[in-house]
Amino acid sequence: MPVKWWTHITDLIYPPLCASCGLLRPLDQHIFCLDCLHQLPETGFHMHAENPFTMHFKGRVRLRAGASFLFFSRGGGTQRLLHQIKYNNQPELITTVGKWYGKQLTGSTLWEGIDVVVPVPLHWKKQRKRGYNQSAVFGAAIGEVMHVPCHPNALLRVTHDRSLTGMKRLERVETISSSFVVAKPALVRNKHVLLVDDVLTTGATLESCAIALQNLPAASIRMVTIACGEL
Ligand SMILES: [Zn+2]
16 A cells, blocks of 8 residues: 555654664554564463462452453563553553454453443543553554444542552551442443453452352353563
8 A cells, every 4th residue: 555645754754763662663554663563462361261360359249251461571662652652642642552452352252241340540630641541542442443332431439549558458448448449339230241451460459340240140251461460
């Protein structure tokens, strides 16, 4: 397909940069340069019913499936990608990553039969400051590829989290669990829900969202995140 002349013009003004290392990348469709693409730390979790992600939630939430797209390590490619998204205000990078991962998920039977995608909500103050919720952008892209609706308002974060540093895991869960309510029960009741978030660290946030959905109840809960730390 011939490249349109205005593409060349915008490339002069905004040269295509790799979403991870920030260096110039070839003028193709991908968001990463070839070096970063080859070193992308994909987990492959989505192909396995039991994996470090699902084990992380064992005994905490009834999960039908769970996976992260990328491993997160300090100073690594995933951190640089998330940094670009957050600080250079590039939500379109999340859309690309979400569609990419959504396609991978549709290749595995573990992810069949999802009715609705539900992103973990940001507190409205944070969302107003940032302008968008990256989990919602990620979820919308996955939903588009899977042909299922994404409802960013199904859950509601009702309070600011207190500082969680120094708290034990159970205390954290209790502190955060009071922060999520199902705001639109009709959208999720008896539905097969895919809960999405940006990064899995302790899992406390995802756990409390899942508990709110389980109590409704939702028919089943699966989870995905863009990245995960050490599990
Ligand atoms: Zn690169």
